[in-house]
Amino acid sequence: MTAAPPGRLRVPFLDLQRLHAELQDDLDAAALRVLHSDRVLMGPELERFEQAWAAAVGAGYAVGVGSGLDALSLGLRALGVGDGDEVLVPSHTFVATWLAVVHVGAVPVPVDVLSAAGAWDADALEDAVTPRTRAVVPVHLYGHPVDLDAVLRVAGRHDLVVLDDAAQAHGARIGGRPLGGLTHATAWSFYPGKNLGAFGDGGAVTTSDPVTAQRLRSLRNYGSTEKYRHDEVGWNSRLDELQAALLTVKLTRLSEHNARRDAAARRYDEGLAGLDLVLPERVPGTDPVWHLYVVRSPHRDRLREHLAAYGVETLVHYPVPPHRQGAFAGTGLADAHLPMADRLAREVLSLPMGPTLRREEQGAVIDAVRSFRP
Numbered sequence: 001m002t003a004a005p006p007g008r009l010r011v012p013f014l015d016l017q018r019l020h021a022e023l024q025d026d027l028d029a030a031a032l033r034v035l036h037s038d039r040v041l042m043g044p045e046l047e048r049f050e051q052a053w054a055a056a057v058g059a060g061y062a063v064g065v066g067s068g069l070d071a072l073s074l075g076l077r078a079l080g081v082g083d084g085d086e087v088l089v090p091s092h093t094f095v096a097t098w099l100a101v102v103h104v105g106a107v108p109v110p111v112d113v114l115s116a117a118g119a120w121d122a123d124a125l126e127d128a129v130t131p132r133t134r135a136v137v138p139v140h141l142y143g144h145p146v147d148l149d150a151v152l153r154v155a156g157r158h159d160l161v162v163l164d165d166a167a168q169a170h171g172a173r174i175g176g177r178p179l180g181g182l183t184h185a186t187a188w189s190f191y192p193g194k195n196l197g198a199f200g201d202g203g204a205v206t207t208s209d210p211v212t213a214q215r216l217r218s219l220r221n222y223g224s225t226e227k228y229r230h231d232e233v234g235w236n237s238r239l240d241e242l243q244a245a246l247l248t249v250k251l252t253r254l255s256e257h258n259a260r261r262d263a264a265a266r267r268y269d270e271g272l273a274g275l276d277l278v279l280p281e282r283v284p285g286t287d288p289v290w291h292l293y294v295v296r297s298p299h300r301d302r303l304r305e306h307l308a309a310y311g312v313e314t315l316v317h318y319p320v321p322p323h324r325q326g327a328f329a330g331t332g333l334a335d336a337h338l339p340m341a342d343r344l345a346r347e348v349l350s351l352p353m354g355p356t357l358r359r360e361e362q363g364a365v366i367d368a369v370r371s372f373r374p
C-alpha cells in the first residue's frame, strides 16, 4: 500500500504481530514444548486442542484437519455427500465453499444472498431444492451468523444434511448458543488472519454425532483408524502438534479479542452513521464476531483509492464472485443469474478491523471515510 501522507497515521488492515506480542511468552513456551517433544503429529497437543475447541463451541467432538477447505471437503464426505449430489451454497462467499463441493464430486448450486453477510431468503432456498439435492452449506460470512433455524427447517423437510461454514465466525452466537454444535457439522479454518488463527494452515470440523466424528478421524488419516488398514479412500489432512499447541494458547484469548472487535465495530457504526454508505446490519438475537467490517458503496473503487491516499489499508472480500471465477468457466455455473452476488462484488469494502486496532487509528479511518466526496 502507499505510505501515509506526512503527518498522517498509517493504518494497517490487520496487525498480527501486535496481537501475538501480547501473548509472546505463552506462544514461545508452547512452540518450544513441541520442538523438544518426540511427537509432531497426532499427539497430546492435538487432543488437548480438540477437547478445548469442542467445549468452546458446545459440540461433542472437534476433529483437527489441515485447512478450512479440507474441513469443508471432509465434512461433506463424512456426511455422505458425493458423486453427482447437489449442494446449496451462497452466491457470495469465499470461493473455498464452492471448491469443497467440487472436491467431493458434488455440484454447487448457488442461491443468491439477500445481504453482504450471506443471509438467505428461506423460500429462495427451498425453491432451489431438487430430487438430487443432498446438502446445504450456509456461510457465516464476515462473522455474522446465518439464521440456522430457517435453514434447518428447509433441510428437515427435504432430508438434507447441513454443514455450516464458520471459517469467519469463531465465537459467534445465535440466541446465546455458539455456532459449532447447531447443525450436522460445522467447518472451521485457522488460517492466520481468521479470528482464531494459527501460524500456518489449519482447520477443524465440529459435530455432536459420534459416527460423523469417527468418520472424520478416518478420512483425515488416509481412511484409516488402525495402522496399515485403510477402510476407505481418505486424505492426508492433519492439524500438526505445533499448530494445535499455539491455537490452544490463542483460544484462551478468543472471547477477549472478539469483544475488542465488537467495540471497534460499535465505534465504526457511530462514526460512519449518516453517510452515503451501507453499514453492516446487526441482526437481533445474534452475536457477530466481526471478522471483517464491510461497508457498501456504489463508489467503492474511488473510496478505496481515497483511503489509500490517507494511509488507510482496505481490502475487498471479494472482488470476483465464485460463479465468475475461471475455476467454473465452461460449467453451467458461469451462466448463473446471481444479481446480488455481482452487485456485492462491485460495492463491498472491508475497513481495518482486529483486536489490536487502536482508537486513534480507527479515528483516522473514520475521518478519512468522512472526507470522501464521491
Ligand SMILES: *Cc1c(COP(=O)(O)O)cnc(C)c1O
Binding pocket: 067, 068, 069, 070, 093, 094, 096, 097, 139, 141, 165, 167, 168, 189, 190, 191, 201, 202, 203
Ligand atoms: C478462509 C475461508 C475458507 C477456507 O479456509 P482455509 O483454511 O484458507 O482453507 C473457507 N470458507 C470461508 C468463508 C473462509 O473465509
